[in-house]
Amino acid sequence: xxxxxxxxxxxxxxxxxxxAEFPILQTTVYGKPLVYLDNAAxxxxxxxxxxxxxxxxxxxxxxxHRGVHYLSQKATAAHEESRHKVAAFINAPHVHExxxxxxxxxxxxxxxxxxxxxxxxxxxxxxISAIEHHSNIVPWQMICEDRGANLKVIPVNNKGExxxxxxxxxxxxxxxxxxxxxxxxxxxxxxxxxxIIERAHQKSIPVLVDAAQAVQHIQLDVQExxxxxxxxSGHKMYGPTGIGVLYGKEAWLNELPPYQGGGDMxxxxxxKKTTYNELPLKFEAxxxxxxxxIALGVAVDYLQEIGIANIQETEHQLYAYAVxxxxxxxxxxxxxxxxxxxxxxxxxxxxxxxxxxxxxxxxQGIAVRTGHHCTEPIMQHFNIPGTVRASIAFYNTxxxxxxxxxxxxxxxxxxx
Amino acid sequence: xxxxxxxxxxIEDFEMFDEWMDKxxxxxxxxxxxxxxxxxxxxxxxxxxGCQSKVWLHADYLDGKLFFTADSDAVITKGLVSMVVxxxxxxxxxxxxxxxxxxxxxxxxxxxxxxxxxNGLLAMLKQIKMYAVAYQSQALNK
Numbered sequence: 001x002x003x004x005x006x007x008x009x010x011x012x013x014x015x016x017x018x019x020a021e022f023p024i025l026q027t028t029v030y031g032k033p034l035v036y037l038d039n040a041a042x043x044x045x046x047x048x049x050x051x052x053x054x055x056x057x058x059x060x061x062x063x064x065h066r067g068v069h070y071l072s073q074k075a076t077a078a079h080e081e082s083r084h085k086v087a088a089f090i091n092a093p094h095v096h097e098x099x100x101x102x103x104x105x106x107x108x109x110x111x112x113x114x115x116x117x118x119x120x121x122x123x124x125x126x127x128i129s130a131i132e133h134h135s136n137i138v139p140w141q142m143i144c145e146d147r148g149a150n151l152k153v154i155p156v157n158n159k160g161e162x163x164x165x166x167x168x169x170x171x172x173x174x175x176x177x178x179x180x181x182x183x184x185x186x187x188x189x190x191x192x193x194x195x196i197i198e199r200a201h202q203k204s205i206p207v208l209v210d211a212a213q214a215v216q217h218i219q220l221d222v223q224e225x226x227x228x229x230x231x232x233s234g235h236k237m238y239g240p241t242g243i244g245v246l247y248g249k250e251a252w253l254n255e256l257p258p259y260q261g262g263g264d265m266x267x268x269x270x271x272k273k274t275t276y277n278e279l280p281l282k283f284e285a286x287x288x289x290x291x292x293x294i295a296l297g298v299a300v301d302y303l304q305e306i307g308i309a310n311i312q313e314t315e316h317q318l319y320a321y322a323v324x325x326x327x328x329x330x331x332x333x334x335x336x337x338x339x340x341x342x343x344x345x346x347x348x349x350x351x352x353x354x355x356x357x358x359x360x361x362x363x364q365g366i367a368v369r370t371g372h373h374c375t376e377p378i379m380q381h382f383n384i385p386g387t388v389r390a391s392i393a394f395y396n397t398x399x400x401x402x403x404x405x406x407x408x409x410x411x412x413x414x415x416x
Numbered sequence: 417x418x419x420x421x422x423x424x425x426x427i428e429d430f431e432m433f434d435e436w437m438d439k440x441x442x443x444x445x446x447x448x449x450x451x452x453x454x455x456x457x458x459x460x461x462x463x464x465x466g467c468q469s470k471v472w473l474h475a476d477y478l479d480g481k482l483f484f485t486a487d488s489d490a491v492i493t494k495g496l497v498s499m500v501v502x503x504x505x506x507x508x509x510x511x512x513x514x515x516x517x518x519x520x521x522x523x524x525x526x527x528x529x530x531x532x533x534x535n536g537l538l539a540m541l542k543q544i545k546m547y548a549v550a551y552q553s554q555a556l557n558k
Contacts, residue, residue: 414441
């Protein structure tokens with residue numbers, strides 16, 4: 001399930017030991033131990049991330065980037081240290097290429113708006129794929145509508161893989177930018193983003209990679225990918241909500257106009273003319289999410305400590321185990337059977353409504369997601385109302401997968 | 417039986433169940449008793465679209481009373497719809513418009529009424545009330 005992924009040989013993690021640091025994984029729901037398999041929606045947080053948030057508010061809460069006093073300097077240093085940590089984590093050449101955002105959606109909106117206003121003209125187009133999350137569709141639709149441009153779509157086959165043969169034809173002279181997800185949140189498909197970037201660059205077209213479902217599972221090296229823009233969210237990588245990252249190549253970010261105006265993003269302001277700040281603050285108007293940024297840095301440290309290669313190896317084994325275990329359920333069919341998959345497994349059973357199955361699983365303490373997962377075009381492609389999605393993290397166990405399978409079998413008996 | 421009496425009876429029925437599974441099996445069974453909407457009324461106009469499951473609802477007005485038939489593509493929702501129909505069907509528009517529906521919370525299924533859940537049940541209750549108000553004002557205008 002990962003043939004063309006670059007895998008640094010990882011070793012299996014001691015999952016039981018790691019689980020102990022996640023308070024929520026020790027809790028029960030409806031009196032049953034929580035089986036949390038909704039990690040693609042958000043991951044749980046290790047104690048040190050939670051402590052980082054309370055530590056900031058109890059010890060050095062202060063506004064950043066302007067205060068001369070001790071607390072402000074301490075907060076600013078911690079805030080900016082997180083930027084260094086993220087830059088190192090994704091191998092960004094320059095720290096100022098890391099822009100803090102509210103999350104993946106925010107990052108995409110920044111680029112759609114700033115890039116679109118500067119570079120999109122009537123008749124131009126943006127190329128996305130058929131398996132994007134709504135957050136990598138709608139911002140582009142909005143700017144395309146505004147500029148009289150078109151949205152073009154890389155089609156998908158019935159396994160949930162992008163039809164790469166169509167790419168060269170799609171990458172015509174109208175295309176000004178390609179925006180594509182690294183890993184599908186619904187199907188688990190790992191897209192060949194490196195190849196997409198290479199082929200787009202041959203025609204001098206920049207590429208934005210939505211790494212929201214990748215950065216916590218796969219080693220992300222923005223230089224190796226040669227991606228122009230990469231976006232992801234803190235809360236899906238064991239960090240807090242309300243914080244995300246937009247990486248952009250310096251040359252591009254300098255070319256783009258600011259997204260929002262306000263404090264922090266300016267060098268000088270008069271009623272006649274405002275000069276904008278330099279990167280990264282040019283794209284960070286207003287007081288940032290300081291506690292969340294600092295806690296994201298702690299989450300990055302945590303991931304570095306346990307090692308993404310080890311996470312990838314551990315999750316890969318669990319994913320394969322889950323696929324095999326789910327196959328034993330009569331009438332189960334996978335939605336998405338791409339050769340390269342990670343983290344998310346979508347399925348349906350006979351004609352059981354995903355909503356019913358999700359509710360009966362919930363009552364057994366098993367958290368999965370049901371519905372269209374904010375990817376309605378995929379549901380239209382497969383002509384289904386939704387799916388049940390189990391999505392794993394490194395802290396999940398084979399026993400939890402067994403409980404999922406047993407829970408599904410019980411639900412099927414009740415619902416059939 | 418009044419709307420309140422019928423609700424109290426449902427609540428009493430559910431008190432028998434200690435196990436969540438028995439409760440759900442009962443709800444699923446109730447779904448099978450739902451007065452089925454005729455296929456001709458299963459139209460886009462009669463669909464109450466939630467984010468996850470769909471509910472179709474049709475109202476007939478007979479001798480001053482409203483009668484509902486319905487369906488859903490999810491069996492748990494269908495069971496809940498069936499209970500709502502049992503509670504409200506066969507009453508006057510005024511009784512329905514004035515009714516306070518409390519049994520869903522009381523039997524521990526209030527999560528189905530959360531707007532973010534959007535499984536059609538909440539929208540269906542609103543739709544029933546709208547029918548009732550519409551027929552009520554029609555009756556007043558006569």
